[in-house]
Amino acid sequence: MKVALVGNPNTGKSTLFNVLTGLNQKVGNFPGVTVDKKTGVCKLPDKRVAQIIDLPGTYSLYPKSKDESIVFEVLADRQNASFPDVVVVVVDATNLKRNLLLYTQVADLKIPVVIALNMMDLASKSGINIDIDGLSEKLGVQIIPISARQSFNVDKLKQAIAFTSDHPLQKDTIDVSALAPRLIDKIKEELFIESPYAALQIAHQHEDLRFLSTDKSDRVEELENEFSFHSDTSKARETIARYNFINEILADTVIAGPKQTKKTVTSRIDAVLTHKVWGFLIFFLILFLIFQAIFAWSEVPMSLIEAAFVWLTTLVHENLPAGVLTDLLSDGIIAGLSGVLVFIPQIAILFAFISVLEDTGYMARVTFMMDKVMRKVGLNGKSVVPMIGSLACAVPSIMSARNIESWKDRMITIMVVPLISCSARLPVYTVLISLVVPDKMIAGFLNMQGIVLMGMYLISVVAAILAALAFKYILKAKERGYFIMELPVYRMPRWDNVLLTMFEKVKTFVFEAGKVIIAISIVLWALSNYGPPGKRAEVEHKYESPQIISEYSSEELELHKSSELLESSYAGVVGKFIEPAIIPLGYDWKIGIALITSFAAREVFVGTMATIYSVSDDEAHISSVTEKMRNAKNADTGLPVFTLASSFSLMIFYAFAMQCISTIAIVYRETKSWKWPFIQFTYMTLLAYISSLVVYNVLK
Amino acid sequence: MKLSQLLPGQSGVVKEFTDLEMSVKLMEMGCLPGELILVDRFAPLGDPIAITVSGYQLSLRMQEASTIILDQI
Numbered sequence: 001m002k003v004a005l006v007g008n009p010n011t012g013k014s015t016l017f018n019v020l021t022g023l024n025q026k027v028g029n030f031p032g033v034t035v036d037k038k039t040g041v042c043k044l045p046d047k048r049v050a051q052i053i054d055l056p057g058t059y060s061l062y063p064k065s066k067d068e069s070i071v072f073e074v075l076a077d078r079q080n081a082s083f084p085d086v087v088v089v090v091v092d093a094t095n096l097k098r099n100l101l102l103y104t105q106v107a108d109l110k111i112p113v114v115i116a117l118n119m120m121d122l123a124s125k126s127g128i129n130i131d132i133d134g135l136s137e138k139l140g141v142q143i144i145p146i147s148a149r150q151s152f153n154v155d156k157l158k159q160a161i162a163f164t165s166d167h168p169l170q171k172d173t174i175d176v177s178a179l180a181p182r183l184i185d186k187i188k189e190e191l192f193i194e195s196p197y198a199a200l201q202i203a204h205q206h207e208d209l210r211f212l213s214t215d216k217s218d219r220v221e222e223l224e225n226e227f228s229f230h231s232d233t234s235k236a237r238e239t240i241a242r243y244n245f246i247n248e249i250l251a252d253t254v255i256a257g258p259k260q261t262k263k264t265v266t267s268r269i270d271a272v273l274t275h276k277v278w279g280f281l282i283f284f285l286i287l288f289l290i291f292q293a294i295f296a297w298s299e300v301p302m303s304l305i306e307a308a309f310v311w312l313t314t315l316v317h318e319n320l321p322a323g324v325l326t327d328l329l330s331d332g333i334i335a336g337l338s339g340v341l342v343f344i345p346q347i348a349i350l351f352a353f354i355s356v357l358e359d360t361g362y363m364a365r366v367t368f369m370m371d372k373v374m375r376k377v378g379l380n381g382k383s384v385v386p387m388i389g390s391l392a393c394a395v396p397s398i399m400s401a402r403n404i405e406s407w408k409d410r411m412i413t414i415m416v417v418p419l420i421s422c423s424a425r426l427p428v429y430t431v432l433i434s435l436v437v438p439d440k441m442i443a444g445f446l447n448m449q450g451i452v453l454m455g456m457y458l459i460s461v462v463a464a465i466l467a468a469l470a471f472k473y474i475l476k477a478k479e480r481g482y483f484i485m486e487l488p489v490y491r492m493p494r495w496d497n498v499l500l501t502m503f504e505k506v507k508t509f510v511f512e513a514g515k516v517i518i519a520i521s522i523v524l525w526a527l528s529n530y531g532p533p534g535k536r537a538e539v540e541h542k543y544e545s546p547q548i549i550s551e552y553s554s555e556e557l558e559l560h561k562s563s564e565l566l567e568s569s570y571a572g573v574v575g576k577f578i579e580p581a582i583i584p585l586g587y588d589w590k591i592g593i594a595l596i597t598s599f600a601a602r603e604v605f606v607g608t609m610a611t612i613y614s615v616s617d618d619e620a621h622i623s624s625v626t627e628k629m630r631n632a633k634n635a636d637t638g639l640p641v642f643t644l645a646s647s648f649s650l651m652i653f654y655a656f657a658m659q660c661i662s663t664i665a666i667v668y669r670e671t672k673s674w675k676w677p678f679i680q681f682t683y684m685t686l687l688a689y690i691s692s693l694v695v696y697n698v699l700k
Numbered sequence: 701m702k703l704s705q706l707l708p709g710q711s712g713v714v715k716e717f718t719d720l721e722m723s724v725k726l727m728e729m730g731c732l733p734g735e736l737i738l739v740d741r742f743a744p745l746g747d748p749i750a751i752t753v754s755g756y757q758l759s760l761r762m763q764e765a766s767t768i769i770l771d772q773i
Contacts, residue, residue: 059728059729060728062724062728064725094755095730095754095755095756097730097754097755098729098730098754098756101728232720232721232724233720235724236720236723236724236727239724239727239728240727240732240733243727243732266757267740270740270741270750271741274741274743274744274750275744276744279744280744364759368743368748368750368759369743369744369745371743371747371748371761372743372745372746372747372748373745480721482722482725482764483748483759483760483761483764484725484726484729484758484759484760484764485758485759485760486729486756486757486758486759487750487756487757487758487759488756488757489756489757
């Protein structure tokens with residue numbers, strides 16, 4: 001049997017879902033939309049297994065966001081794969097009136113329903129007295145008082161689910177038919193809808209319902225015109241009628257707690273956390289802590305993961321016969337895999353913080369504080385978190401942009417977040433800065449290299465803000481934006497929930513983005529290991545000649561050989577091919593190869609440089625990457641490759657260009673379309689190219 | 701008087717709405733005619749604002765608050 005959980009946001013619906021299903025849950029998608037579909041299994045007392053579906057939290061069946069529209073789509077369409085046998089409406093006992101609005105709507109759809117009256121502990125603490133039996137009798141529905149956080153009475157709820165009859169037994173709430181009598185009858189008759197309320201909802205939402213064919217939707221439109229149906233007026237009348245019904249029932253069954261005269265804890269915390277001075281100060285301190293943690297705490301696990309993969313690669317090389325398959329396994333698949341898995345610590349840490357901030361209610365306050373500033377540049381209070389997170393890595397940040405309800409604001413956030421300099425650019429910046437910026441102090445205490453590095457980060461933030469402004473005028477909003485948001489009371493974080501969120505996000509990243517990353521890594525491996533026929537054989541042959549073997553040590557020989565092999569590979573050919581395009585930026589074809597291999601991940605730049613420039617390195621010893629790059633000379637002009645101009649041009653290119661498969665993959669996953677990653681790739685690469693061109697020509 | 705004209709600490713009772721579409725959203729969130737609204741605080745930059753209505757806290761932008769007409773008490 002299928003059981004759907006429905007309820008207002010912040011009612012503990014997700015907590016109840018976790019308690020019911022434990023780790024037996026998975027996140028998928030509702031077919032055709034990006035909305036997460038969380039399902040899990042739960043064993044009922046009568047040995048039946050129930051499939052639990054966690055529907056997005058909503059205040060009403062009239063949706064305000066894409067997520068919310070799923071609720072009615074699932075509950076109204078009996079053909080829907082997720083259509084439930086029983087709906088559990090999770091109701092916050094401390095705020096019955098508003099929560100029962102959604103209940104009355106769901107009840108009128110005539111699906112068997114059970115009420116889980118959550119937060120009973122908090123309700124009795126604040127002196128609210130609920131006559132549960134009386135309420136249950138008046139509504140004609142089973143009501144189970146629970147506390148999801150304390151797992152209190154969850155067994156009773158399971159029993160109630162098992163006992164629920166196949167037929168809806170709840171009493172009617174309001175006289176739905178009175179709202180649009182003839183229209184409802186017509187829709188019921190022509191579309192074979194049983195419940196009058198479902199018919200009315202279809203009248204309101206017909207343009208956006210995916211289960212309704214275009215003909216039927218057009219027919220509903222026709223009927224609406226015929227009976228001069230006005231959607232907003234009808235909604236307003238319905239909502240007022242529902243609240244009248246609820247007020248009548250609650251008057252007999254609920255005794256409200258004593259009026260609170262002293263300030264609540266939440267209000268006292270808010271006085272500090274949203275204070276003009278302290279509010280921002282604390283917010284920046286928290287950001288600083290998160291940023292530090294993402295770098296500091298992930299360092300050890302990330303290097304462990306890298307070490308494990310180095311060990312694995314050696315193991316493969318030692319134990320498998322040398323050959324193409326072994327190479328593919330070690331340099332293509334394992335290298336690609338390590339590129340995915342190495343991000344796990346950062347993703348886990350970022351999401352641990354985000355879920356704690358959300359769980360406690362602090363995130364809503366950040367949104368509240370930042371909304372005005374962010375709105376000016378086309379973003380939203382909720383864009384703050386992804387923007388900060390992208391200083392570490394754009395991938396988890398783009399995932400966290402889901403919290404933004406407005407489609408336009410969310411898309412702008414996703415589009416600009418990769419411009420902010422992430423940790424992968426850091427090695428590129430540091431190598432190039434150490435090449436061309438003198439390690440001198442300014443005014444006795446400011447390190448010049450440090451200032452340039454900070455400048456790169458500032459430039460990236462400014463670029464993101466300007467890009468957001470541009471998108472603000474380009475993108476058209478799909479719906480009217482709202483910022484009517486509940487500020488939940490502060491609560492302690494649920495640690496098990498934090499762990500689950502971390503686990504889920506990491507899993508999603510590894511499986512969804514991982515597929516693409518590995519595939520492209522294999523392609524890159526092939527491109528740099530295979531070349532046009534003949535050329536590679538020539539190189540192989542050259543390095544077999546006794547003359548060369550006697551001239552170099554075996555280690556050097558390996559290096560020279562591998563760099564010449566790279567030159568003759570398809571990647572080398574492509575590098576040569578794009579050279580005319582990158583010469584104006586001050587690069588040669590070797591940097592071209594690095595630009596291409598960097599598309600796997602920007603960090604690859606340093607490694608690629610090390611391999612490629614070993615060829616022009618005629619000293620007797622193997623020098624460091626920096627040294628090799630410093631000595632690199634242009635083959636035609638004999639001038640150094642890495643001048644001030646070309647190095648800054650290269651840094652700007654790395655700052656703005658979309659050179660990250662993981663980001664492309666995650667943007668695809670989050671937007672469910674190749675259109676957005678394509679637009680993003682194009683605008684960022686153009687921006688990078690033009691900016692680098694300008695920088696090179698100004699500094700030259 | 702509009703909700704957007706109140707200062708933190710002031711309150712009023714919802715009388716009516718000037719925007720039908722917005723009124724449905726507001727009512728769904730518990731902002732109903734006859735309910736008491738207390739302005740808790742403004743965001744540090746003056747917008748949005750936080751109000752207490754039917755037992756919980758809601759934040760909304762000034763522009764949205766200006767669609768709620770209040771009766772002074």
